[in-house]
Amino acid sequence: MAPAIAVKDLTRTYRSRSGAFRRKTTVVEALRGISLSVEPGELFGLLGPNGAGKTTTIKILTTLLLPTSGSARVLGLDPARQARDVRGRIGYVFGGDRGLYDRLTALDNLRYFADLYRVPVAKKRARIAELLELVGLTGREGERVETYSRGMRQRLHIARGLLHDPEVLFLDEPTIGLDPIGARELRDTIAGLHAGGKTILLTTHYMYEADALCDRIAVIAAGTIVASGTPSDLKGTVANQTIVEIETFGAGDDVIERLRAVRGVSAVAVETREQAQVVLVQSPVGAEIVQALLRELDGSTLGKVVTREPTLEDAYVELVRSA
Amino acid sequence: MTRAFFSGMRIHVKQFTVNAFDLSAVVLWPILYASIAYYLLDGKNDPELLLSASLGAAVMTMWALVVLGSSGALENQRWLGTLELLVAAPMPFAVALAPITIASGVVGAYSLVATLAWGALLFDVPLSIESPLAFAVAVPMSALAIGMLGLMTAATFVIYRAAFHLGVAMQYPVWIATGLLVPLSVLPAWVGPISWFLAPTWGFRAIRDAALGGPAWTDMGMCALLTVVYFAVAAVCLRVFENFARARATLRLT
Numbered sequence: 001m002a003p004a005i006a007v008k009d010l011t012r013t014y015r016s017r018s019g020a021f022r023r024k025t026t027v028v029e030a031l032r033g034i035s036l037s038v039e040p041g042e043l044f045g046l047l048g049p050n051g052a053g054k055t056t057t058i059k060i061l062t063t064l065l066l067p068t069s070g071s072a073r074v075l076g077l078d079p080a081r082q083a084r085d086v087r088g089r090i091g092y093v094f095g096g097d098r099g100l101y102d103r104l105t106a107l108d109n110l111r112y113f114a115d116l117y118r119v120p121v122a123k124k125r126a127r128i129a130e131l132l133e134l135v136g137l138t139g140r141e142g143e144r145v146e147t148y149s150r151g152m153r154q155r156l157h158i159a160r161g162l163l164h165d166p167e168v169l170f171l172d173e174p175t176i177g178l179d180p181i182g183a184r185e186l187r188d189t190i191a192g193l194h195a196g197g198k199t200i201l202l203t204t205h206y207m208y209e210a211d212a213l214c215d216r217i218a219v220i221a222a223g224t225i226v227a228s229g230t231p232s233d234l235k236g237t238v239a240n241q242t243i244v245e246i247e248t249f250g251a252g253d254d255v256i257e258r259l260r261a262v263r264g265v266s267a268v269a270v271e272t273r274e275q276a277q278v279v280l281v282q283s284p285v286g287a288e289i290v291q292a293l294l295r296e297l298d299g300s301t302l303g304k305v306v307t308r309e310p311t312l313e314d315a316y317v318e319l320v321r322s323a
Numbered sequence: 324m325t326r327a328f329f330s331g332m333r334i335h336v337k338q339f340t341v342n343a344f345d346l347s348a349v350v351l352w353p354i355l356y357a358s359i360a361y362y363l364l365d366g367k368n369d370p371e372l373l374l375s376a377s378l379g380a381a382v383m384t385m386w387a388l389v390v391l392g393s394s395g396a397l398e399n400q401r402w403l404g405t406l407e408l409l410v411a412a413p414m415p416f417a418v419a420l421a422p423i424t425i426a427s428g429v430v431g432a433y434s435l436v437a438t439l440a441w442g443a444l445l446f447d448v449p450l451s452i453e454s455p456l457a458f459a460v461a462v463p464m465s466a467l468a469i470g471m472l473g474l475m476t477a478a479t480f481v482i483y484r485a486a487f488h489l490g491v492a493m494q495y496p497v498w499i500a501t502g503l504l505v506p507l508s509v510l511p512a513w514v515g516p517i518s519w520f521l522a523p524t525w526g527f528r529a530i531r532d533a534a535l536g537g538p539a540w541t542d543m544g545m546c547a548l549l550t551v552v553y554f555a556v557a558a559v560c561l562r563v564f565e566n567f568a569r570a571r572a573t574l575r576l577t
Contacts, residue, residue: 059572094404098405099408104334113408116330117412
C-alpha cells in the first residue's frame with residue numbers, strides 16, 4: 001500500500017531582509033533535507049525542540065508553504081502543485097489561541113468552515129452535532145468563542161479540522177499551553193481518532209505525549225531528522241545507559257563541565273525545576289560513577305540523588321544534544 | 324461555491340457588526356459626510372446639487388468602508404490565524420475573500436441610505452428619486468462593483484503584512500481620481516481616463532442619474548462590466564499572490 005505521506009530530501013530556506021538603505025538579508029535553513037514516510041492509519045509523531053522544523057514540515061504538507069527543494073506527497077498528491085486536490089482531503093489543526101473567529105459562536109465558526117470545506121448541506125447539521133459530541137462541546141456551541149477556555153478552543157479546532165472527514169489529519173502542537181486535564185482530554189480525543197483509523201501526523205515537543213500516542217516517531221533537530229522508529233526503538237538507543245539524577249542548588253557551569261569530564265560519563269544535561277537544577281548524567285550500565293560525581297559536587301548544596309533506567313525523554317535529549 | 328460565498332458574507336457582516344468601533348464608524352461617517360456636503364456647498368439654494376453631493380459623499384463612504392474594511396479584515400484574519408485556514412480550504416481563495424470585500428460594500432450601501440436619511444432629517448436635502456427602480460438596482464450594483472474593486476486591491480493585501488496601512492493609502496487616490504473629493508474638471512486631463520476604470524465613478528453616476536435623471540442604466544452596465552473584469556483580474560492576481568505568499572511565508576504573522 002502506498003504511504004499516506006512521503007517526504008524525500010525536503011528543504012526549506014527562509015530569507016528575510018531588514019534595513020531601509022543597506023538591505024541585509026538573513027537566511028535561515030529551516031529544513032535541511034528531511035525524509036520520512038507515514039503509512040495509512042498510522043499515528044506518526046514529529047518530535048523536536050522549538051525551531052527544529054516541525055511546523056515548517058507540516059505547512060509544506062498542508063500546502064501553506066512551498067518547499068525550496070525535495071519532494072513531498074500526501075495521498076499520492078504533490079502539495080506544491082496539486083494544492084487544491086490535497087486541501088479537500090486533509091485536515092489541519094494547530095495549537096494555541098488562534099485560528100477561530102473569537103467574536104462569533106462555535107456554531108457560527110463550524111457552519112462557516114463546513115461551507116468552505118464543501119460539507120453537503122444535507123449532512124452539515126448532523127456532522128456538526130456529531131463533532132461537538134466528539135469533542136465534548138455539546139450544549140456550549142451557542143457561546144462566543146472568546147468566552148471559551150484554551151482547552152475548549154483547542155477541542156473546537158479539532159472539530160473544525162474534522163468537518164469534512166479528512167483522510168489525513170495534521171496536528172501541529174495541539175496540546176501547547178493546555179492545563180494537564182485539558183491536555184489529557186485532548187490526547188484521549190486524538191487516541192480515539194487514531195483508533196477509528198485516521199492517519200495522523202502529530203508534532204509535539206512533549207516526549208510523554210509522543211510516547212503515549214504515536215506508533216512511530218521521528219526526532220527532528222536543526223532541520224534534520226536525527227532518529228526515527230517506534231518509541232521502544234528510540235528508548236533502545238539509550239538502553240545500555242543508566243541515568244543518575246542529582247538535585248543541586250546553584251551549581252555553576254564550571255561544575256557541570258567538571259561532571260562531563262568524569263570518567264565513564266556519556267552525557268550531561270541540566271533541567272531547572274523550581275529553585276533546583278536537576279543534573280541528568282548518562283553513563284554505560286555498570287559504570288560506578290556516583291561517588292566520582294559527588295566528589296566533583298563537593299561544596300554544592302545537594303538534594304535527592306537517584307539512579308534510574310533511561311526514558312524516552314532521555315533518549316530524546318541525547319539525540320537532540322548530539323545533533 | 325455559492326453557499327460558501329453567502330456563508331462568508333453572513334459571517335463577515337456578523338463579524339463587522341459585533342465590533343462597536345466599526346459599527347460606530349458606519350453610523351457616524353454618513354452624518355459627518357452629509358454635514359460636510361451641506362456646509363461646503365451651502366446648498367440651500369440648489370437642492371439638486373446638495374443631493375448630488377450627498378450621494379457623492381455616500382459613495383466615498385462606500386469606498387472607504389470597502390478598502391478599509393477589507394484591508395482591516397484581512398489584517399485581522401492574519402492576527403486571528405484564520406487567513407491560513409481560508410487559504411488551506413479547498414475553495415478557490417477568491418471565493419473565501421470576495422465575501423469580505425462585498426460584505427464591506429453592503430455595509431457601505433447602508434451608509435448611503437443613512438447619509439440620505441440624515442441629510443433629509445438635518446439639512447432638508449430633498450429625497451425625491453426620479454427613477455426608484457433604477458435607484459433600487461443602482462445601489463446594490465454599485466456596492467457589488469466597488470466591493471469587487473476592493474477584492475482586486477485586497478489581492479495585494481494578501482502578500483503585505485501591514486495590509487491596513489496599504490488600505491489607508493489607497494483611500495484618497497481613488498476618491499480623487501473618481502472626482503468624488505474634487506471635481507474632475509479641476510484636475511489634469513489625464514486623470515479623466517483613469518476614472519473610467521474605477522467603479523466608484525460609475526457607481527456614483529448610476530446612483531446620481533437614477534436619483535436626478537440621466538442614463539443610469541448605461542452607468543450600471545459599466546458597473547457590471549467592471550465587476551466582471553475586476554473579478555477576473557482578482558482571481559488571477561490571487562492565484563499569483565497566494566503562491567507568492569506560500570513562497571515568502573507571509574500568511575501568518577508569527
